[in-house]
Amino acid sequence: MIAMESQYRLMYRLGLTPWDQDTIPTELTQMIEGAGAQPPGLALDIGCGTGRHADYMASRGWHVTAFDVSSRAIEEARRRRADIDWHAVGLGAPSLDPVLGRLAGRVTLVLDIGCLHGLDTRGRAAWASTVNRVAAPGARLLLRAAPSRGTGFITPRGIDPAEVSALLGPEWSRAGHPSHQWDVHVRSILGAPPFRC
Numbered sequence: 001m002i003a004m005e006s007q008y009r010l011m012y013r014l015g016l017t018p019w020d021q022d023t024i025p026t027e028l029t030q031m032i033e034g035a036g037a038q039p040p041g042l043a044l045d046i047g048c049g050t051g052r053h054a055d056y057m058a059s060r061g062w063h064v065t066a067f068d069v070s071s072r073a074i075e076e077a078r079r080r081r082a083d084i085d086w087h088a089v090g091l092g093a094p095s096l097d098p099v100l101g102r103l104a105g106r107v108t109l110v111l112d113i114g115c116l117h118g119l120d121t122r123g124r125a126a127w128a129s130t131v132n133r134v135a136a137p138g139a140r141l142l143l144r145a146a147p148s149r150g151t152g153f154i155t156p157r158g159i160d161p162a163e164v165s166a167l168l169g170p171e172w173s174r175a176g177h178p179s180h181q182w183d184v185h186v187r188s189i190l191g192a193p194p195f196r197c
Ligand SMILES: C[S@@+](CC[C@H](N)C(=O)[O-])C[C@H]1O[C@@H](n2cnc3c(N)ncnc32)[C@H](O)[C@@H]1O
Pocket: 001, 004, 005, 008, 009, 019, 020, 021, 046, 047, 048, 049, 050, 051, 067, 068, 069, 070, 073, 089, 090, 091, 112, 113, 114, 115, 118, 119, 123
């Protein structure tokens, strides 16, 4: 996990961030404003980068918590919008624990646009435990992940839908596949952990 995290930190420092576009993907706008959109609630953006997706969700009434391992990216995100709970921290870090504790079982939308597919095995386990800890019964996960493509040296190693499902566990089902690399998973209303304030 450290190697990929360091690569991302370096890329933000050098301004080499080709993923950091101005547009909001239609897969996200559909989920927030399209037919069958959920009412605004709590959202978590994992690996939020400079925060434009979190910003967009907050502008549509969502209460967003967002974190990224790059402090440079989070500095920029904070300048973008003050009413989002931003955290410059990586998955699995102890300082993320109280944040996740406050969200436990309450988040109705989890967003991961391009973070999971670059994580190593340990990072993926931390990702799954984060998602399962915060997600409310019936929560949706919107994921953009490139398919599995090997070593993960320089480029993200990728992940296939079957591995995502295995990581999330049996309470989740793959509910949609809006386009190439995009998936929606939904947590069952039954069998989720008890709601905590
Ligand atoms: C491809 S970028 C996408 C950023 C953002 N979601 C976007 O679409 O603009 C992947 C992001 O994941 C972050 N990231 C990578 N590993 C991470 C980790 N272990 N914990 C938190 N963030 C991580 C990177 O710093 C980077 O901002």
